[in-house]
Amino acid sequence: xxxxxxxxxxxxxLVPWCWLAYRVYLETLQVGSGLGAxxxxxxxxxxxEWSLIVLLSAFSVTPLSRQLKWPVLIRSRRLIGVFAFxxxxxxxxxxxxxxxxxxxxxFLREVIERPYITLGMxxxxxxxxxxxxxxxxxxxxxxxRWKQLHRWVYLAVPLALLHLLWLRKDGYADVFIYSLxxxxxxxxxxxxxxxxxRQKQSRQTKxxxxx
Amino acid sequence: xxxxxxxxxxxxxxxxxxxxxxxxxxxxxxxxxLTGLALPHSARAGLQDDDEITPENIVTQYNNFYEFGTDKSxxxxxxxxxxTDPWSVTVSGEANKTGTFAFExxxxxxxxxxxxxxxxCVEAWSMVVPWMGIPLSxxxxxxxxxxxxKFVEFETLYRPREMRGQxxxxxxIDWPYIEGLRMDEANHPLTLxxxxxxxxxxxxxxxxxxxxxxxxxxxxxxxxxIVSIRFTEREPINTWKQLQASEYGFYANVxxxxxxxxxxxASERRLPSSLFNANRRPTLPFNGxxxxxxxxxxxxxxxKYY
Numbered sequence: 001x002x003x004x005x006x007x008x009x010x011x012x013x014l015v016p017w018c019w020l021a022y023r024v025y026l027e028t029l030q031v032g033s034g035l036g037a038x039x040x041x042x043x044x045x046x047x048x049e050w051s052l053i054v055l056l057s058a059f060s061v062t063p064l065s066r067q068l069k070w071p072v073l074i075r076s077r078r079l080i081g082v083f084a085f086x087x088x089x090x091x092x093x094x095x096x097x098x099x100x101x102x103x104x105x106x107f108l109r110e111v112i113e114r115p116y117i118t119l120g121m122x123x124x125x126x127x128x129x130x131x132x133x134x135x136x137x138x139x140x141x142x143x144x145r146w147k148q149l150h151r152w153v154y155l156a157v158p159l160a161l162l163h164l165l166w167l168r169k170d171g172y173a174d175v176f177i178y179s180l181x182x183x184x185x186x187x188x189x190x191x192x193x194x195x196x197x198r199q200k201q202s203r204q205t206k207x208x209x210x211x
Numbered sequence: 212x213x214x215x216x217x218x219x220x221x222x223x224x225x226x227x228x229x230x231x232x233x234x235x236x237x238x239x240x241x242x243x244x245l246t247g248l249a250l251p252h253s254a255r256a257g258l259q260d261d262d263e264i265t266p267e268n269i270v271t272q273y274n275n276f277y278e279f280g281t282d283k284s285x286x287x288x289x290x291x292x293x294x295t296d297p298w299s300v301t302v303s304g305e306a307n308k309t310g311t312f313a314f315e316x317x318x319x320x321x322x323x324x325x326x327x328x329x330x331x332c333v334e335a336w337s338m339v340v341p342w343m344g345i346p347l348s349x350x351x352x353x354x355x356x357x358x359x360x361k362f363v364e365f366e367t368l369y370r371p372r373e374m375r376g377q378x379x380x381x382x383x384i385d386w387p388y389i390e391g392l393r394m395d396e397a398n399h400p401l402t403l404x405x406x407x408x409x410x411x412x413x414x415x416x417x418x419x420x421x422x423x424x425x426x427x428x429x430x431x432x433x434x435x436x437i438v439s440i441r442f443t444e445r446e447p448i449n450t451w452k453q454l455q456a457s458e459y460g461f462y463a464n465v466x467x468x469x470x471x472x473x474x475x476x477a478s479e480r481r482l483p484s485s486l487f488n489a490n491r492r493p494t495l496p497f498n499g500x501x502x503x504x505x506x507x508x509x510x511x512x513x514x515k516y517y
Binding site: 024027031035036037038039040041043098099101109110113114115116166167168169170171172173175176 | 269272273277280281283284336376379380381382383384454470473474475480482483484485486487489491
């Protein structure tokens with residue numbers, strides 16, 4: 001099973017891209033048929049939604065591998081994380097190319113003036129840093145600090161959720177589900193961290209007793 | 212019996228869809244005196260030379276009608292669950308003739324006109340739609356509003372059984388949907404009570420059996436599937452203003468100079484836009500109807516009364 005894990009995950013992550021390619025193909029046949037009446041918005045929302053789903057999936061790898069007692073899963077964490085960033089970057093690129101139509105002033109003004117876009121952009125920058133430093137080389141180079149740096153994902157995830165929440169006018173069902181998902185994964189981490197602290201403490205008390 | 216078909220207009224008088232699409236040529240021909248046919252002047256008011264009618268499938272499949280869900284495609288998918296026959300309308304407040312009326316009795320014998328209007332959503336997209344409808348003033352006057360009637364408030368049907376968006380646990384909207392106009396806005400000749408589009412009955416997702424159309428205001432003012440008309444002395448609290456007063460006002464006149472906090476109002480994307488052509492165009496003050504309606508707001512600070 002472990003041998004097939006990565007191919008399975010890659011195939012799963014390619015499904016939304018295949019679906020997108022199919023929709024874009026329909027769109028080229030007839031305007032409005034593949035991506036709806038507002039294709040730019042349709043495309044941006046599609047990519048944004050998958051950005052969040054894949055990001056949350058990457059965020060879930062560590063807790064899942066612990067709870068399922070399946071450490072092999074950790075090996076796919078970087079893969080899913082990089083995929084998440086590819087979604088996020090494409091999401092932002094589509095906004096820059098098709099929405100702002102490559103007018104950098106329009107793009108920058110939107111990023112600065114619309115708080116939800118500012119938040120999304122902040123999340124993107126963090127995820128970009130994490131992606132660049134996700135290689136073994138950077139892991140070695142940064143040593144202990146690598147772990148600290150990659151804790152920034154705890155900021156990138158809530159920023160992404162706020163980005164979605166803030167752009168909504170009404171209808172928060174999906175925002176609720178995504179937030180719940182993130183909260184469960186965060187709760188597992190807190191639980192794990194506390195258990196670790198308790199262990200440390202009991203070891204210390206034992207050590208002091210033996211003295 | 213429900214009279215859905217506009218009785219006073221012969222089908223031969225309805226402009227066919229292909230004439231809509233060739234409107235510019237049509238108007239040019241009219242200007243040259245090459246044709247005796249012409250749309251009534253009011254039907255074209257406010258249209259710009261490069262305005263083209265939006266395809267019907269987009270007008271009927273890309274809708275904001277949160278009673279059926281927040282996705283643009285939800286209304287077209289679920290609005291058929293709404294019963295529009297029978298349809299009664301309650302008229303109340305500062306008027307001599309109040310009570311509950313059957314929809315068909317209210318519009319009986321009234322002339323249905325065709326108006327091609329620009330339609331601008333607060334989300335910065337726009338369409339051009341051939342509506343069929345009755346000037347709102349003709350409808351309101353039969354109820355004989357009194358001198359105390361300064362505003363008119365409308366209410367959308369509240370029927371969660373048939374309107375799944377109203378059952379939603381994750382919605383912060385306090386149903387039913389409410390909108391309102393100042394009486395002079397309501398009586399303005401451009402303000403239309405719409406009963407159809409593209410020469411056909413109004414589809415449920417567009418607000419059957421009747422909905423408002425105020426072309427110089429953002430789309431959310433043009434309330435759909437109306438069941439209540441109330442004449443009031445005080446300004447109604449419309450749903451979006453109640454929900455987020457910093458973003459949505461009572462007036463909601465299209466104004467490129469006043470941005471929504473979450474998106475610019477300086478320009479708009481005219482649907483259908485395509486991937487490689489966003490079809491972006493500058494937004495016009497009062498959505499292009501400034502000549503007709505700017506006078507209604509003389510002396511008002513439109514930054515304050517957005």
